[in-house]
Amino acid sequence: MKLKPKSIxxxxxxxxxxxSRQFYQDLGFEEVVxxxxxxxxxxxxFAFYLQDAYVKDWVDxxxxxxxxxxxxxHLENLKKxxxxxxxxxxxxxxxVYNDWGNEFFLHDPSGVLWHIGAFNIVAE
Structure with a gap:
């Protein structure tokens, strides 16, 4: 079966x-309630859902x-x-510079870990 997704x-x-809502707005995301x-x-x-739900093991x-x-x-603009x-x-x-590409890490106010990066190679 070949998937033809519209989004994830x-x-x-x-x-x-x-x-958390304010943080993601400050980060530059548009919120739709x-x-x-x-x-x-x-x-x-690109989009994600933010829920008013907290389970420590899940969020961590x-x-x-x-x-x-x-x-x-991106990091420079974030700091500025x-x-x-x-x-x-x-x-x-x-x-952090890796063989596959570069990234930095950002933990949101709840502890969700964002990897913000770029790849050296394109995966197809």
Whole structure:
């Protein structure tokens, strides 16, 4: 069977839903409220659901990879935005250079780990 998907949208939990909603807006995502306890955050064609639900083991083990064109520029713009100082629980690494590509790590206010990176090779 060959899939012909239109989108893929992971579900992400939030320890403090209001803070997480504001964080993702500050990060540059557009919010579309689906219900009182769930929103879709999107940028361009890409989106994910944020839920007002927190299970520590789930959130602590959630990872999302966001592919960008230029990792260094993305990190620089993130730091210039002031977002890393605005949220006490936010953690952000420096760029890590790997054989497959480059990335940095950003933990959201709930602990969700975002890998923000670029690949050296194109996987088809």
């Amino acid at each position: 949208r992971p579900f992400i939990g939030a320890k403090d839903y209001a803070i 689906v219900s009182p306890n769930m929103s879709v955050f999107r940028t361009g064609e 083990n959630t990872m999302v990879f966001l592919e960008v064109d230029n990792v260094e520029n 935005s002031g977002i890393t100082e605005k949220y006490d629980t936010l953690r952000c690494s420096e760029v």
